[in-house]
Amino acid sequence: MKFLSSPLLSACGLALALAATTASAQVPIKMVLNWKYEGAQAWFFLAQDKGYFKEEGLDVTIDQGEGSAASIPKVAAGAYQAGFGDMNALIDLASKRPADAPVGVYMLYNTPPFALVVKSDSPIKTPKDLEGKTVGGPANDGALKLFPAFAKIAKIDASKVTITNMAPNLREQMLVRGQIDAGFGYVTTVSFSAKGMGLDPAKDLRFIRYGDHGMDLYSNTVFFARSFVKENPKAVQGFVKALNRAVKEVIANPEAGMDAVMKREPLLKREVEKEKLLATLKNDMSHPEIARIGLGDVDDARLTKNITIVVEANQLPRAPETKEVFDRSFMPARAERPSTTSAP
Incomplete structure (x- = not known):
């Protein structure tokens, strides 16, 4: 039997091949949140729904969490590649088990809650x-x-x-x-x-x-497994880029963020969750330093003091260096990150 080729069939074949290549090139990332789905997580869901992660070659799945401190050991154990949780719990683990501790890449809650x-x-x-x-x-x-x-x-x-x-x-x-x-x-x-x-x-x-x-500590940061950061630096950079894009969009348009939240958990009360989102932006993400360094980054002197407080008070075996617990190299340029979390 003889098969005849045609320009149309060739084009279809090329399109399918490209689609398959694109799909296979996507890097899978499983992320665990700090808590159950809520308004203050809107940027993660918006980045997922609008395809910002996919544009960076990432296939991101997002699971609910069980507490800000609980997400760190889950990533350290290899169950997840990324998480959102408490920097201070991360410092604790980095002191005790430096090889296993995740590393922060984008600070969201810069004001101690x-x-x-x-x-x-x-x-x-x-x-x-x-x-x-x-x-x-x-x-x-x-x-x-x-x-x-x-x-x-x-x-x-x-x-x-x-x-x-x-x-x-x-x-x-x-x-x-x-x-x-x-x-x-x-x-x-x-x-x-x-x-x-x-x-x-x-x-x-x-x-x-x-x-x-006296405890001017950082709180929840986005972090990645140390091994994943080493093996997939472009994926980490792409994730942070997509997230930063979504954060800016939610600040400018909270309703868009709430649309994404409600898709995850339709039983939530939208107005309550929106109020929670706005309160988080105002109370947890508005440290004066972001006007200078931009949202997502940390002040090294402040983080060093933060580490010292946690290590001394909990009698930890060692004080990790700032670069062990936070790596700013994956963030977009300063001009691309928010200088305020107040809606325009």
Whole structure:
């Protein structure tokens, strides 16, 4: 049997071949988030939905997380190539197991969100008042993980504080019922959980912020497995480029970000999640330094102090160098990154 070729068939064959080549060239990246799907993760979803990751040759899948500190060991263990989580937990692992620790590549939460929350009428007015009290939080909560460091800096006798764990959705309920005297958490997360219970955080709660007591720490960063960074530097650069593009778009148009969030979890209350997104931009991503260095980067002197605080307070075996925990070489140029997180 004889087959006749035609320009049309040749063109179709070429197109299929190119499509197959493009598909096979995509680098797979599994990413784990800091928490369940929520408004403050909008840029990750928008970059995925609008094809920004694919344009960089990446096939990105995004899973929900279980806490800002929990994502670090998941990436270190090889279950994921990328994650979004607490820089301080990353520093802890880098001190203990430098070969396994992931490396930060794009800092998002540059303002410390860590806090202790109490009821507005609580007798706990200062950090020292926590002595003799019961404080609770989810086991993987970033503020809980940092409490030893906070206790040292704020001169709290940690041996006189009782720590208890609970499921994340029970923290505010236990506080209101008096089952705990204070709770560990992020200001934005706790505020919106309280709102979901019908409380007014501004009237019913008070926050003791770590940042107000000498802990001007970085918080959640995007990070990659150390081995992946070494083997796929272009993929890391492409991921950061796509993410930065999406962050700028969400800042300019929060509704576009919310469209992407709601596709992931239609049962979420859109207006609540939008408010959470805007609060995160205002409270967690607005450190004055970004006007100088741009969103995504870190100040080396500040990060060095951050490392020192975490290492000394937790009596870690060594102080990692800044370049061990954060590599800025994958970021877009300064002019391409946001100087403010305020909507235009």
